[in-house]
Amino acid sequence: MSKNVLTIRNLSVNYQTDQGTLQAMRNVNIDVPKGSIVGVVGESGCGKSTLISTIIRLLATNADIPNGEVDFEGRDILTLSEDEMRKLRGDRLSIVFQDPMSSLNPVLTIGKQMTDIQYRDKKTMAQKRQRSINMLESVGIPDPASRLNQYPHEFSGGMRQRIAIAMALQAEPSLLIADEPTTALDATLEVQIIHLLKQLQSTIGCSVLFISHHLGVIAELCDYVVVIYAGEVVEEGTVSDVFKRPQHPYTEKLLECDPANIAQKTRELPTIPGNVPDLVSLPSGCIFKDRCHTKIDRCDNERPQRIDAADKHYVSCHLRSPQ
Amino acid sequence: MSVLEVNDLRVRFRVQSPLQALVRGNADPFIDAVRQVSFSIEEGKTFTLVGESGSGKSTLALAVARLLPSAEGSIKFNGSEVTSMSDSELMDYRKQISMMWQNPVGSLSPRMKVGSLITEPYKIHGLNDRDRKAEGRRLLEMVGLPAHFSQRYPHQLSGGQARRVGVARALALSPKLIIADEPTAGLDVSVQGEILNLLNKVQDDLGVSMFVITHNLNVVRHISDHTAIMYLGRFLEIGPTDTLFAEPKHPYTSALLAANPEPDPDALREQLELKGEVPSLLNRPSGCEFHTRCPFVQSQCKDALPELAGEESHHYRCYFPIAE
Ligand SMILES: Nc1ncnc2c1ncn2[C@@H]1O[C@H](COP(=O)(O)OP(=O)(O)OP(=O)(O)O)[C@@H](O)[C@H]1O
Ligand SMILES: Nc1ncnc2c1ncn2[C@@H]1O[C@H](COP(=O)(O)OP(=O)(O)OP(=O)(O)O)[C@@H](O)[C@H]1O
Ligand code: SF4
Ligand SMILES: [Mg+2]
Ligand SMILES: [Mg+2]
Numbered sequence: 001m002s003k004n005v006l007t008i009r010n011l012s013v014n015y016q017t018d019q020g021t022l023q024a025m026r027n028v029n030i031d032v033p034k035g036s037i038v039g040v041v042g043e044s045g046c047g048k049s050t051l052i053s054t055i056i057r058l059l060a061t062n063a064d065i066p067n068g069e070v071d072f073e074g075r076d077i078l079t080l081s082e083d084e085m086r087k088l089r090g091d092r093l094s095i096v097f098q099d100p101m102s103s104l105n106p107v108l109t110i111g112k113q114m115t116d117i118q119y120r121d122k123k124t125m126a127q128k129r130q131r132s133i134n135m136l137e138s139v140g141i142p143d144p145a146s147r148l149n150q151y152p153h154e155f156s157g158g159m160r161q162r163i164a165i166a167m168a169l170q171a172e173p174s175l176l177i178a179d180e181p182t183t184a185l186d187a188t189l190e191v192q193i194i195h196l197l198k199q200l201q202s203t204i205g206c207s208v209l210f211i212s213h214h215l216g217v218i219a220e221l222c223d224y225v226v227v228i229y230a231g232e233v234v235e236e237g238t239v240s241d242v243f244k245r246p247q248h249p250y251t252e253k254l255l256e257c258d259p260a261n262i263a264q265k266t267r268e269l270p271t272i273p274g275n276v277p278d279l280v281s282l283p284s285g286c287i288f289k290d291r292c293h294t295k296i297d298r299c300d301n302e303r304p305q306r307i308d309a310a311d312k313h314y315v316s317c318h319l320r321s322p323q
Numbered sequence: 324m325s326v327l328e329v330n331d332l333r334v335r336f337r338v339q340s341p342l343q344a345l346v347r348g349n350a351d352p353f354i355d356a357v358r359q360v361s362f363s364i365e366e367g368k369t370f371t372l373v374g375e376s377g378s379g380k381s382t383l384a385l386a387v388a389r390l391l392p393s394a395e396g397s398i399k400f401n402g403s404e405v406t407s408m409s410d411s412e413l414m415d416y417r418k419q420i421s422m423m424w425q426n427p428v429g430s431l432s433p434r435m436k437v438g439s440l441i442t443e444p445y446k447i448h449g450l451n452d453r454d455r456k457a458e459g460r461r462l463l464e465m466v467g468l469p470a471h472f473s474q475r476y477p478h479q480l481s482g483g484q485a486r487r488v489g490v491a492r493a494l495a496l497s498p499k500l501i502i503a504d505e506p507t508a509g510l511d512v513s514v515q516g517e518i519l520n521l522l523n524k525v526q527d528d529l530g531v532s533m534f535v536i537t538h539n540l541n542v543v544r545h546i547s548d549h550t551a552i553m554y555l556g557r558f559l560e561i562g563p564t565d566t567l568f569a570e571p572k573h574p575y576t577s578a579l580l581a582a583n584p585e586p587d588p589d590a591l592r593e594q595l596e597l598k599g600e601v602p603s604l605l606n607r608p609s610g611c612e613f614h615t616r617c618p619f620v621q622s623q624c625k626d627a628l629p630e631l632a633g634e635e636s637h638h639y640r641c642y643f644p645i646a647e
Contacts, residue, residue, distance in 0.1 A: 042511070044483070044509060045481055154603070159600055183508070183509070185375060186378075187583045188575075190584070191582040194584070213510075214584070216584030218586075239588045243588050244588070254511070254513060257513040257515075257516050258512045260585050260586055261585075261587075267523045267545070269519055272513040
């Protein structure tokens with residue numbers, strides 16, 4: 001048995017558009033080791049949602065997957081039937097979205113929704129209800145029994161996100177995918193949710209794939225981090241390796257740009273000059289070359305390979321590769 | 324001089340129809356989304372409003388722009404009372420303030436090209452004498468976009484570019500005040516920096532005042548002169564940004580600052596972690612409305628709402644403010 005819950009190999013995803021084929025993800029590799037929390041960071045449009053949609057097999061209709069494998073617990077997700085996939089989702093594999101309302105039904109009570117999703121279990125109604133109460137309790141909803149009769153809009157944003165987490169974890173999945181679950185919350189609730197996720201993850205023993213563009217949250221929560229730029233993984237490794245010794249110029253710049261890292265008050269924040277390349281007509285060479293401050297000749301024409309810069313710390317950059 | 328002066332503002336939403344309220348015997352079928360809010364914005368300065376989702380930030384902004392009616396209180400713009408303006412006076416008022424909406428792509432009409440979008444305010448306000456093509460080029464240049472972007476549609480823009488278009492549109496009528504609702508939400512840090520630098524530059528060049536809404540404290544420190552912290556529609560603390568960061572008085576402000584996760588895996592944060600849930604507006608706690616989550620709560624806090632305390636421009640509502 002592999003020690004990964006999820007192993008993504010050489011995955012590419014295209015969208016057909018009026019302008020031509022948009023290569024949203026190219027040759028992506030990601031490992032999610034059992035019991036670990038893996039963060040994915042990258043700027044808007046780099047392909048984070050595309051990645052999630054591929055894993056849960058809910059890609060837009062104009063998308064296709066020219067190559068790659070998504071191995072989940074020993075099976076290639078990309079070759080499963082719709083039926084097999086439906087069985088996986090919400091059971092072995094669950095997801096929490098940025099907006100909790102998108103996973104809650106506004107016209108049903110929380111209790112109804114929480115017992116409905118246990119339709120697979122051969123338990124009595126009372127047992128299912130009790131299980132829902134326990135789950136709400138474990139995510140810190142006070143007085144859970146009476147709150148089962150309430151509707152989503154009667155809860156605050158932070159509570160709704162916790163309920164969404166409770167529902168996602170109810171089936172004790174082996175992988176939880178979280179798509180920016182804390183962006184709408186203030187810092188005090190963000191920290192609460194992060195600690196809750198961490199604690200539940202260790203009791204249930206599941207793995208988490210956590211998407212965010214908040215570097216601070218990733219540093220706080222995750223064991224590993226994957227940095228994506230314009231549809232390619234440019235760096236991955238343990239959080240402490242990547243944050244303390246970034247190997248890719250993009251990661252380095254990203255860390256420098258985080259206003260939280262800038263102690264001195266300034267009217268001129270650092271940025272990464274330039275634009276993301278057009279994914280319909282990709283440039284040759286390194287995908288970051290137009291914005292790179294350490295570019296060398298080789299970067300113009302040759303695409304850098306993924307290399308192991310230090311123990312399990314991978315980077316795709318010519319500066320790090322042996323000649 | 325103050326460009327905007329808001330005093331004791333209250334904004335209410337009806338949550339039950341008159342009939343429902345009658346049937347259920349509810350004498351007050353409203354929620355107060357904004358309550359007892361006072362602040363002012365000086366010329367050429369930036370005021371930021373911080374608060375969690377649902378605390379009433381957008382509602383306050385909409386009320387200031389007079390896109391929502393207020394129930395009580397006054398809003399003065401350059402000395403004139405906004406709440407009693409006639410329609411034609413309001414039209415004139417809205418030429419002098421512009422809004423950047425929370426969801427930039429969603430708020431840009433998908434069928435219009437960028438060039439028409441950014442000059443649409445001229446059309447709305449009947450300013451037909453302007454050369455809209457030339458104005459479009461001028462505005463794009465101001466926000467650092469190449470002129471050929473005027474031919475693009477909103478869906479052909481990246482997140483950062485869409486915000487720039489939003490800024491360009493907001494600048495069209497040379498406003499005195501720009502209200503920006505979450506101008507950097509959803510942007511990664513480098514693009515966020517670009518937009519904040521752009522706002523700072525616009526302010527330095529044109530001397531406009533800004534009212535910026537955000538829940539990202541890291542943003543606040545670098546752009547703002549004054550900050551207010553909102554909770555359940557009320558300001559819990561307000562003051563000069565530097566003072567608020569250096570010496571927060573209210574426990575909530577202090578918890579927000581302590582909770583702000585840092586991009587350092589070894590960071591040991593000063594823990595002032597809050598327990599409990601944000602109460603519902605339908606069910607405001609008694610006394611100090613923060614008492615259900617406050618680590619320093621005493622019985623006194625549950626009885627009566629603390630008055631605004633403090634001196635000069637730094638005010639807070641708390642019986643037991645944090646000592647220096
Ligand atoms: N259905 C689609 N058709 C065409 N292009 C698409 C489609 N969905 C996404 N794209 C493009 O694919 C790229 C990746 O988009 P994706 O939504 O995965 O990015 P993201 O990292 O989730 O961005 P954000 O942080 O803004 O949510 C972008 O260039 C986007 O414009
Ligand atoms: N039209 C409306 N009718 C009834 N209630 C409303 C209406 N608009 C807003 N509210 C309520 O008023 C409160 C404040 O909402 P508002 O949108 O101002 O919050 P916000 O601070 O901008 O939140 P966010 O950070 O999520 O944008 C919320 O409880 C919301 O549910
Ligand atoms: S008044 Fe009391 S409950 Fe409210 S913030 Fe101060 S100490 Fe806490
Ligand atoms: Mg996305
Ligand atoms: Mg809002």
